[in-house]
Amino acid sequence: MKLLEIKNLGKSFDGVEVLKDISISVNRGEVLGIIGPSGSGKSTLLRCATGLEQADKGVISYEGSYGLVFQNFNLFPHYSVMKNITDAPIKVQKREKAEVYKEARELLKKMGLSDREKAYPFQLSGGQKQRVSIARALAMNPDILFFDEPTSALDPELTGEILKVIKELANENMTMVIVTHEMSFAQNVADHIIFMEDGYILEEGSPEEVFGSSNERMKMFLGKFCE
Ligand SMILES: Nc1ncnc2c1ncn2[C@@H]1O[C@H](COP(=O)(O)OP(=O)(O)OP(=O)(O)O)[C@@H](O)[C@H]1O
Ligand SMILES: [Mg+2]
Incomplete structure (x- = not known):
């Protein structure tokens, strides 16, 4: 298809x-x-x-639907990792918060970032930032x-x-x-x-x-x- x-x-x-x-x-x-x-x-x-x-x-x-991952990550600098991932599913897709958080934690686990959910982008390496931005794109279920x-x-x-x-x-x-x-x-x-x-x-x-x-x-x- x-x-x-x-x-x-x-x-x-x-x-x-x-x-x-x-x-x-x-x-x-x-x-x-x-x-x-x-x-x-x-x-x-x-x-x-x-x-x-x-x-x-x-x-x-x-x-x-589709999602996009950029070269320069484009994370929101003033949002934590968790908020970067969950913000659009909650605010744009109007999905239930608990469910979005649960899914975000699963995505972070998959990306090897379980311990970084409270971190801010400036505290992450480039590779970690890119994995967060992939998790963020996947959280929208594109x-x-x-x-x-x-x-x-x-x-x-x-x-x-x-x-x-x-x-x-x-x-x-x-x-x-x-x-x-x-x-x-x-x-x-x-x-x-x-x-x-x-x-x-x-x-x-x-x-x-x-x-x-x-x-x-x-x-x-x-x-x-x-x-
Ligand atoms: N907003 C814009 N205004 C004017 N010209 C642009 C704009 N965006 C891209 N271009 C021009 O369009 C052409 C294609 O650019 P594009 O960014 O799509 O190339 P690319 O294949 O992605 O290159 P790279 O591998 O360097 O990323 C280039 O000549 C570029 O200068
Ligand atoms: Mg290009």
């Missing part, structure tokens, strides 16, 4: 087209990896898909979760920690769209990969197809990560 379908999406900034006729679809349980050089439009695609940016052309249709370079602000050790969490979510069949510069991670976790360049989808397919591509541009891009 399709959870997300984007057809012929176009977006310009100040007359410059940064997304050109992008079409993608994501099925339930699928992990879509988005790779490509800096400036190719990956974040803009995610921002349009999640309503943070208004597309100029095209159609975006969802079956269900059908589909978007990640925009979830590890790019982290050192290699903390990166591994976050990639492990995302891999576990994939094993639980969470539907995800992940923009990443971690090529081996994309290769391992994604069911389908799109390679963007200059606002276009230059190549797409299974990890085997994309990483085995004979396209010269694709090979050059991937080669840079293997050096």
Whole structure:
């Protein structure tokens, strides 16, 4: 079943087209990896898909709800870990407080953060902050979760920690769209990969197809990560 379908999406900034006729679809349980050089439009695609940016052309249709995990965590600095996670489910979704807290504690346990529920973001490492922001997104029970370079602000050790969490979510069949510069991670976790360049989808397919591509541009891009 399709959870997300984007057809012929176009977006310009100040007359410059940064997304050109992008079409993608994501099925339930699928992990879509988005790779490509800096400036190719990956974040803009995610921002349009999640309503943070208004597309100029095209159609975006969802079956269900979505959540978003940012590169720089975007936690509320003056809220505790617990409040960061529970605030939207209680205030926006109007869910029962006791139930939301119970679920939040389960999520914190899953993220290895049971002892940090009273901490504030400034008291956490980057990896911990990112795990809180993943817990916060999951607390809304989204059908589909978007990640925009979830590890790019982290050192290699903390990166591994976050990639492990995302891999576990994939094993639980969470539907995800992940923009990443971690090529081996994309290769391992994604069911389908799109390679963007200059606002276009230059190549797409299974990890085997994309990483085995004979396209010269694709090979050059991937080669840079293997050096
Ligand atoms: N709000 C904006 N106003 C003007 N131009 C923008 C805006 N947001 C993005 N752009 C431009 O759109 C293009 C695509 O940017 P985008 O952030 O989507 O790239 P990206 O693939 O996510 O790159 P990176 O890997 O560096 O994160 C870039 O040329 C960028 O300068
Ligand atoms: Mg980006």
